[in-house]
Amino acid sequence: MTIKDIARECGVGISTVSRVLNNKPDVSEEVRKKVLAAVETNGYIPNNSARDLVKSRSDAIGVVVRGTGNLFFSDMLKVIAAEIDRRGYDMILRFLATDEDEVKAGAILEREKKLRGLLFLGGRFNYTPAEMSLIGVPYVCCSYTNSFGTLRESDFSSVSIDDFKTAYEAVSVLIAAGHSRIAAFFDACDDHSISELRYDGYCAALKKNGIPVDPALVVQTGGFEMEDGYRSMKSLIESGAGFTAAFVEADMMAIAAIKALHDCHKRVPEDCSVIAIDGLKLSEYTSPTLTTMIQPGEEIARESVRILMDMIEKGIEGVHLRPEAHLRNGGSVCSRQL
Amino acid sequence: MTIKDIARECGVGISTVSRVLNNKPDVSEEVRKKVLAAVETNGYIPNNSARDLVKSRSDAIGVVVRGTGNLFFSDMLKVIAAEIDRRGYDMILRFLATDEDEVKAGAILEREKKLRGLLFLGGRFNYTPAEMSLIGVPYVCCSYTNSFGTLRESDFSSVSIDDFKTAYEAVSVLIAAGHSRIAAFFDACDDHSISELRYDGYCAALKKNGIPVDPALVVQTGGFEMEDGYRSMKSLIESGAGFTAAFVEADMMAIAAIKALHDCHKRVPEDCSVIAIDGLKLSEYTSPTLTTMIQPGEEIARESVRILMDMIEKGIEGVHLRPEAHLRNGGSVCSRQL
Numbered sequence: 001m002t003i004k005d006i007a008r009e010c011g012v013g014i015s016t017v018s019r020v021l022n023n024k025p026d027v028s029e030e031v032r033k034k035v036l037a038a039v040e041t042n043g044y045i046p047n048n049s050a051r052d053l054v055k056s057r058s059d060a061i062g063v064v065v066r067g068t069g070n071l072f073f074s075d076m077l078k079v080i081a082a083e084i085d086r087r088g089y090d091m092i093l094r095f096l097a098t099d100e101d102e103v104k105a106g107a108i109l110e111r112e113k114k115l116r117g118l119l120f121l122g123g124r125f126n127y128t129p130a131e132m133s134l135i136g137v138p139y140v141c142c143s144y145t146n147s148f149g150t151l152r153e154s155d156f157s158s159v160s161i162d163d164f165k166t167a168y169e170a171v172s173v174l175i176a177a178g179h180s181r182i183a184a185f186f187d188a189c190d191d192h193s194i195s196e197l198r199y200d201g202y203c204a205a206l207k208k209n210g211i212p213v214d215p216a217l218v219v220q221t222g223g224f225e226m227e228d229g230y231r232s233m234k235s236l237i238e239s240g241a242g243f244t245a246a247f248v249e250a251d252m253m254a255i256a257a258i259k260a261l262h263d264c265h266k267r268v269p270e271d272c273s274v275i276a277i278d279g280l281k282l283s284e285y286t287s288p289t290l291t292t293m294i295q296p297g298e299e300i301a302r303e304s305v306r307i308l309m310d311m312i313e314k315g316i317e318g319v320h321l322r323p324e325a326h327l328r329n330g331g332s333v334c335s336r337q338l
Numbered sequence: 339m340t341i342k343d344i345a346r347e348c349g350v351g352i353s354t355v356s357r358v359l360n361n362k363p364d365v366s367e368e369v370r371k372k373v374l375a376a377v378e379t380n381g382y383i384p385n386n387s388a389r390d391l392v393k394s395r396s397d398a399i400g401v402v403v404r405g406t407g408n409l410f411f412s413d414m415l416k417v418i419a420a421e422i423d424r425r426g427y428d429m430i431l432r433f434l435a436t437d438e439d440e441v442k443a444g445a446i447l448e449r450e451k452k453l454r455g456l457l458f459l460g461g462r463f464n465y466t467p468a469e470m471s472l473i474g475v476p477y478v479c480c481s482y483t484n485s486f487g488t489l490r491e492s493d494f495s496s497v498s499i500d501d502f503k504t505a506y507e508a509v510s511v512l513i514a515a516g517h518s519r520i521a522a523f524f525d526a527c528d529d530h531s532i533s534e535l536r537y538d539g540y541c542a543a544l545k546k547n548g549i550p551v552d553p554a555l556v557v558q559t560g561g562f563e564m565e566d567g568y569r570s571m572k573s574l575i576e577s578g579a580g581f582t583a584a585f586v587e588a589d590m591m592a593i594a595a596i597k598a599l600h601d602c603h604k605r606v607p608e609d610c611s612v613i614a615i616d617g618l619k620l621s622e623y624t625s626p627t628l629t630t631m632i633q634p635g636e637e638i639a640r641e642s643v644r645i646l647m648d649m650i651e652k653g654i655e656g657v658h659l660r661p662e663a664h665l666r667n668g669g670s671v672c673s674r675q676l
Binding site: 071074078081082085090091092093094095113226230255256258259262263281282284285286287 | 409412416419420423428429430431432433451564568593594596597600601619620622623624625
C-alpha cells in the first residue's frame, strides 16, 4: 500500500493525499475525510524515509541523563521525549551514573551522531568556558545551572528551580512550626553542586532565625539513593544527637529516612517532622503523606526543549528560567509541642 | 586534535592508535598505556562520523515503551539503553500511554528510522500474524508474551516471567499463612493480557485449596497507577466485604493500597496482609517492607537485547525465555490468627 494506491482509491492526486497527511490547508473537508478514511481502512503508514534521506543534516537532539536512580528525572524524560518527537526531531539518549562526566559524554555524542543540540538532564554546577568549548552545538542545562561556574549567561541556557531559595523555604516551614533542632541530609555540603546550594539555604534559614548550625545535625549521605537516606537517618538516630525535625534534600531519600525512623520506633511527625524537595507522585503515598516542596517537573522539561529549539532554529542566545517550587502540605510536619 | 596528532605524539602509526581505541589485541601494554595517556592529556575524542557515513544501513534499534508510569520499566530501560549502546547500535525511543497501540507505533518508527530491530517494553498478549505483518524487522516482546494470540513461536521472541505461575505462587503464600478471605486487585480480569493471566493464577491457587472465588473480593482497578490502587482498596474497605489479605498485581499499586489501609486505620499485616508482584527497590522502603515476588528485571532487559541482536546478526528464529520470579519476604504478610 503506497501513497499512489490511496490517491487512486480516492480519485485525487498524490499531492492532495500528501497535503492531507501533512495537515496542510487548501483541501476541502470532503476530500480530507475521504483520504483519512482510506488511510484508516487500509492501515497505510506514511513513509518518511525519502524525506529523511534528502535532509542535509541530522535532526538529532542528544539527551544526557545523569543520575539514573532519580525518579524525578524519569518523569521529566517522558515529557522531553514527547516534546522532541512532536517537533520532528530524533532523541538520542544516554544514561550516565552520577559520577560520570556529562560534558565529555555529550561531546562524544555530538560528534558520533552529528547532533543539532544537547539537553543535559542533571549535571555539575561549575562548568568553565574551556571545558564547554568541547560542545559545539546549543545546549540547555535542565534542572540545574552554573552557580559555581564561570560561563557567560549568553553561552548556555538553563531551566531549574532556585535551589538555595527552595531549601530556605522548606527549612523555614520547620522553624515556623517551632522546631530548632533540625537535622539535615545532603549528598555533600561542598560539592559545588545542587547539594551545596541546598545546604547553604538550610544554613541561611537557621541563621535568619537566630539558630546556630550544629554540625552534629548535618549529615552527608554520599549519594541520592534510598539506601543513602535510610543508612544516614539510622546513623544519626544511633548517634544520640537530639532533633525534632529533618530536612532531606530529595523525596526518595526522605521516603527511606521515614522508613528508618519507623524502624527505630520513632513516629512521624510526632517524634520527628520531615520535609523534603521534589514532589514526586510517589511521595503522596507514604504514611503519612510527605510534606515537600514540589518542583514543576513538567514545566522544567517542556521549557527546556522549547528553549533548545529556539536556540537551534532561531539562533536565540542563552535563556535562564527559574520556575517556582511550591509547598505541598502532607502530614509529615507538625508543630513542636514544648 | 586528530588521530594523526595522537599517533605523531606517541611515535606510532594511526592504525595502532585505532587498535588501542577500539580495544583490539596485538598492541603491547607499554604502547597501549602511552596512547591512552596521550588521549587523556589531550582530551581527544574519537570521531566516528566517517565510519557512520559509510555504513550501508542504519544501526538503529527502536524501543517502544507502553505504560509510562511503570517504574519497573524505568529501571529496565536503563539496562536496555546501556546494552544497545554497548553493542554499537543507536536506540530510538518512543513512550506510549497504556491505551496506545504499540504495533502501529513500532511500524511507523521502523519506516521512519529504517530500524534494524524492535524491542517492545510492555504490550498486548494477543497479536495475530496479520497484525504483526506490519513489522518487517526482528522484534522481541520484553516482559510479556503472546499467550492469547496466534503468532507462531518462530516468528517472534519474548522474555518474561510466567505471570500465571507467579500469581499462583503469591496467592499460595497467603493461603499457607492461613488466609482464605483474600481480596485481589487487577487492572482488568478479561483483558487478554497480563492481568487476565494473573487473575487466572489467583483463581487457580484458591481452587487448588478448596477456596471458592468470591466476586465481591475481586477488584478491577481500571489501571496500574498508584491512584488506581489507592481508590480501589478504599472502595473495597468501604464496601464492608470482609477480608484478611490482599493480592495486588503490581508493587506500585500495592504501595498505594497499603496507604489506603493505613488511612482507614487498618494495620498491615495484623488487619490485612499484602503481597504483590514486581520487587521494586522502592517497595523495600514501605512500612512494613512489602512482601512481593521479585521479577528479575535486569536479566529480562539484558536477555531481550541479546536475543534481538542474535535475531538481527545471526538470523536466529524466535527464542522464548521465562526467568523465574522469587519471593521476597518483607513484613507485609503474617499468619492468620483464628
